[in-house]
Amino acid sequence: xxxxxxxxxxxxxxxxxxxxxxxxxxxxxxxxxxxxxxxxxxxxxxxxxxxxxxxxxxxxxxxxxxxxxxxxxxxxxxxxxxxxxxxxxxxxxxxxxxxxxxxxxxxxxxxxxxxxxxxxxxxxxxxxxxxxxxxxxxxxxxxxxxxxxxxxxxxxxxxxxxxxxxxxxxxxxxxxxx
Ligand SMILES: CC(C)(COP(=O)(O)OP(=O)(O)OC[C@H]1O[C@@H](n2cnc3c(N)ncnc32)[C@H](O)[C@@H]1OP(=O)(O)O)[C@@H](O)C(=O)NCCC(=O)NCCS
Numbered sequence: 001x002x003x004x005x006x007x008x009x010x011x012x013x014x015x016x017x018x019x020x021x022x023x024x025x026x027x028x029x030x031x032x033x034x035x036x037x038x039x040x041x042x043x044x045x046x047x048x049x050x051x052x053x054x055x056x057x058x059x060x061x062x063x064x065x066x067x068x069x070x071x072x073x074x075x076x077x078x079x080x081x082x083x084x085x086x087x088x089x090x091x092x093x094x095x096x097x098x099x100x101x102x103x104x105x106x107x108x109x110x111x112x113x114x115x116x117x118x119x120x121x122x123x124x125x126x127x128x129x130x131x132x133x134x135x136x137x138x139x140x141x142x143x144x145x146x147x148x149x150x151x152x153x154x155x156x157x158x159x160x161x162x163x164x165x166x167x168x169x170x171x172x173x174x175x176x177x178x
Contacts, residue, residue: 001055001063003111008104009068010079010111013051017066018044020075024096033133034094035157051080063115067095067108079108081116087123089116093139105139113143117174126168128154140167144174 003010013021022044024030031037039047051064064080077095084090091112093105109127116122127145129136141147145167154164 001065003065003115004070005107005111007070008107008111009070010065010108011068012055013048013064013066013078015048015052017075018048020096021048021066021078024077024094027097030094030097033130033136035155035162065108065112067093067104069099069104076104077108079105079112081112081120081125083120083122087121089120089122089125091116091125091127093136100135105135106142109139109143113169113174117171123171124168126166128164128166130162131165137165137167143169145169146173 001012018041022039022041025037025039025044025047026041028038031039037043051062054060054062054064060083062080062082064078066075067077067079068075076099077093079091079093081089081091091109093108093112095105113125116125125145126148127136127140128151129140131150146169148166148168151164151166153161155162
């Protein structure tokens with residue numbers, strides 16, 4: 001599976017991606033707000049194995065993609081969309097910090113939303129972030145998602161219960177120009 005944007009190729013992960021993924025997945029700065037990490041090399045290997053297994057599902061319920069810069073063929077992060085509930089999907093993303101601030105997450109999230117509505121036929125796409133993850137909330141707003149609410153005690157990770165902010169976009173709100 002391959003999605004393409006102006007600057008990015010967003011494709012299924014391969015076994016050879018291990019090292020590039022581990023660079024960001026093992027970085028405490030990058031995973032500060034994630035429910036996983038920092039990864040050991042075994043954690044990253046198990047992630048790669050899991051997402052490659054996911055590619056064999058019929059019909060497919062989860063898509064975890066490598067994000068690669070077209071011009072340099074450099075793998076700079078990952079993003080995903082997972083089906084849940086009735087025609088609903090959840091998206092997420094995580095990038096190597098060397099590439100933050102270039103609009104890549106916005107470009108990748110936009111591609112996931114287009115894929116979710118146009119190819120998967122979803123009705124609603126949502127995402128959550130921890131309340132202090134200002135960058136992630138900005139990406140959600142930039143791709144047209146609307147703030148739905150503050151979920152208290154949503155996720156247990158890194159030794160404590162964490163709240164989340166939830167954002168979503170509905171199919172009828174989506175337009176390629178928006
Ligand atoms: C959050 C993350 C995905 C943003 O990636 P990015 O490629 O830097 O995002 P973009 O360049 O598309 O930025 C989108 C907007 O968010 C803003 N933004 C990004 N990071 C920010 C930060 N740390 N603080 C404030 N604003 C931020 C940008 O300025 C931009 O707004 P602008 O165009 O008006 O300037 C990236 O920082 C990351 O991978 N973080 C670690 C993993 C993570 O937290 N994932 C999300 C889990 S919910």
